[in-house]
Amino acid sequence: MSQGATPEGSGSASLTTVEAYQKAILSAINPLAPVSLELADAEGCVLAEDVTAAVALPSFDNSSMDGYAVLAADVAGASQESPATLRVTGEIAAGDIGAHRLAPGTAMRILTGAQVPAGADAVVPVEWTNDGNTEVAIYRPADAGNAIRHVGGDATAGETLLTAGTRLRPMHIAVAASAGRKAVSVRPRPRVVVLSTGDELTEPGTPLVPGRIWDSNSYMIAAAAREAGAVAFRRSGVPDDPAGVLPALEEQLARADVLVTTGGVSMGGEHDVVKAALRELGTVNFMKVAMQPGMPQGFGVIGADKVPLFTLPGNPVSAYVSFQLFVRPAIAALQGADDLSLPATAATLTSPVRSPSGRRSYLRAVLDGTRVTPLSGQQSHQIASLGRANALIIVPEWETQLPAGESVDVLILP
Ligand code: AMP
Numbered sequence: 565m566s567q568g569a570t571p572e573g574s575g576s577a578s579l580t581t582v583e584a585y586q587k588a589i590l591s592a593i594n595p596l597a598p599v600s601l602e603l604a605d606a607e608g609c610v611l612a613e614d615v616t617a618a619v620a621l622p623s624f625d626n627s628s629m630d631g632y633a634v635l636a637a638d639v640a641g642a643s644q645e646s647p648a649t650l651r652v653t654g655e656i657a658a659g660d661i662g663a664h665r666l667a668p669g670t671a672m673r674i675l676t677g678a679q680v681p682a683g684a685d686a687v688v689p690v691e692w693t694n695d696g697n698t699e700v701a702i703y704r705p706a707d708a709g710n711a712i713r714h715v716g717g718d719a720t721a722g723e724t725l726l727t728a729g730t731r732l733r734p735m736h737i738a739v740a741a742s743a744g745r746k747a748v749s750v751r752p753r754p755r756v757v758v759l760s761t762g763d764e765l766t767e768p769g770t771p772l773v774p775g776r777i778w779d780s781n782s783y784m785i786a787a788a789a790r791e792a793g794a795v796a797f798r799r800s801g802v803p804d805d806p807a808g809v810l811p812a813l814e815e816q817l818a819r820a821d822v823l824v825t826t827g828g829v830s831m832g833g834e835h836d837v838v839k840a841a842l843r844e845l846g847t848v849n850f851m852k853v854a855m856q857p858g859m860p861q862g863f864g865v866i867g868a869d870k871v872p873l874f875t876l877p878g879n880p881v882s883a884y885v886s887f888q889l890f891v892r893p894a895i896a897a898l899q900g901a902d903d904l905s906l907p908a909t910a911a912t913l914t915s916p917v918r919s920p921s922g923r924r925s926y927l928r929a930v931l932d933g934t935r936v937t938p939l940s941g942q943q944s945h946q947i948a949s950l951g952r953a954n955a956l957i958i959v960p961e962w963e964t965q966l967p968a969g970e971s972v973d974v975l976i977l978p
């Protein structure tokens with residue numbers, strides 16, 4: 565890893581900054597190859613091509629209202645007192661592909677979205693008439709072009725409607741469909757495989773015995789990955805057996821664009837099996853990042869395809885914060901995008917906070933408008949307070965305490 569991220573062991577004084585670590589990760593990520601996806605599957609993916617209009621939109625003059633197609637000249641003098649009375653020669657509904665022609669001095673009923681007949685140049689809304697069937701009395705004049713949606717009034721043929729790099733949201737899907745596209749070239753949702761490690765882990769829903777805990781990380785990180793637009797798979801409870809970690813990871817490579825492990829990367833020792841197993845590979849770097857929670861981090865690549873791999877700390881809050889700061893932007897980068905950093909805002913502290921010197925704190929908090937209240941229970945195993953938080957207060961590296969009333973930066977949690 566380059567870009568200013570300092571590997572662990574290259575001097576204990578040098579913690580890697582959050583920014584340097586983020587930058588190093590992003591510089592190591594290559595966007596996924598574009599694939600063609602049908603529109604029904606493309607939402608949340610990032611366009612890898614421009615989408616242009618196959619035809620002008622609309623492609624034919626059509627009515628924007630229910631009413632009567634007329635010649636404007638035939639209703640020019642119409643008023644309540646002396647209506648223009650026209651014979652009604654037919655009806656044109658939306659979808660009618662007949663070649664209708666309006667004779668001067670007559671009207672045709674027309675419905676919203678229906679083709680304006682040749683020879684007509686205006687539509688009189690039904691509200692301006694007596695709603696007649698064989699003959700209609702029209703009480704107001706209509707200008708030429710009234711209530712007509714003209715060819716190309718929305719977009720011209722060949723016009724670029726969506727540009728490469730757009731993350732496809734529902735309105736973009738509508739635009740692509742309106743432009744006649746069945747499929748689009750996109751960078752797909754990355755496939756994230758989450759592996760939780762630890763002999764203590766038990767599946768939720770099964771009985772707990774003393775010494776064990778229910779695995780929350782694999783569910784949490786998979787859910788967070790999905791929330792960030794990825795497809796997520798879970799592999800729970802990889803045992804603390806150094807010989808088993810690499811095979812467990814390699815087994816997942818076929819379905820992974822990113823691997824995320826939790827646990828097993830603390831400060832060393834034989835139980836830090838993830839670190840022990842991956843060190844031997846030489847393609848994963850372990851860092852101490854100047855943050856709390858989440859100091860021990862690892863990132864690198866694994867397998868012939870060089871699949872990016874994150875090793876997140878095991879404590880659930882550390883894993884959560886690490887995911888949001890490091891994995892979330894990487895999911896965007898895999899889609900050739902940079903739109904997934906958490907939104908930030910400034911807010912006023914309602915009570916004082918503390919933070920270790922030299923490390924940036926991310927404190928669970930409740931943001932309410934422009935006021936932010938730190939929660940009690942800030943240790944990194946305390947998942948209950950994470951469940952009450954909607955934001956993280958950022959306390960800079962150089963601050964060790966901040967009083968109530970201070971303005972702080974806050975990350976808004978998704
Ligand atoms: P480790 O990083 O493996 O030393 O784990 C640090 C702490 O996080 C320990 O208290 C673990 O029990 C806890 N932990 C590790 N993995 C999980 C998990 N998947 N779900 C909940 N807690 C975990």
Ligand code: MG
Pocket residue numbers: 761762763827828835878
């Ligand atoms: Mg562990």
